[in-house]
Amino acid sequence: MLDKRSTAVLQVLLQAATFISVQELMKQFQVSRRTIYYDIEKINDWLCQQELEFVQYTYGKGFFLNDQAKDQVAKQISHVMPSAYLSVEDRQIYVALMCILRGGKIGTQQLMDETEVSRNTVLQDIKDLKNKWIKKGISLTYSYKDG
Missing domain, CATH: 1.10.10 (Arc Repressor Mutant, subunit A)
Structure with missing residues (x-):
């Protein structure tokens, strides 16, 4: 099960049209680099349990979910998204x-x-x-x- 921040990170990835850098995520969530990688690891563990594609990472660009993966994840996650994540x-x-x-x-x-x-x-x-x-x-x- 994903916690609120990991779910919020996944939601950002679902809404992104391009790669999201680690620095962008760090700034948006006010957390460390290690925390972002830990959240991505939790997300990928959850995606594996759901038999969905992992979050992709490209060195120098950042994290990304392709369109097909976004559709699959959006369907699966709709029932587990938290109602609120405090900024x-x-x-x-x-x-x-x-x-x-x-x-x-x-x-x-x-x-x-x-x-x-x-x-x-x-x-x-x-x-x-x-x-x-x-x-x-x-x-x-x-x-x-x-x-």
Whole structure:
């Protein structure tokens, strides 16, 4: 079974007319190169289970699914696509709302569970949000111990 991010990566590949570079995927999903390769590996494992064509990779160009594979995958995946995948902006808005509405400490694990992203992604979102708020004169404190 694919997780939300892997499914979202697959959806990007389904919608792409040409190759998608690793850098484009890294930027779009705000994750590392290794995470993208890990997601592609999960996607290919799922495609293998479904007896569908793998995601193709061409050095210097990126990842690609041919039109026939796209049609087959689209039919198969229609019932497993998640209804929502939060973008970077949406996650930061969510974290901001949690901070404002709760008025207390919020744990990293809670944010990971609620947004379904990794610890590093949550920490990066907090860092980015903190920098945005500093420019507006609002402080956001984070403690490894307390959240």
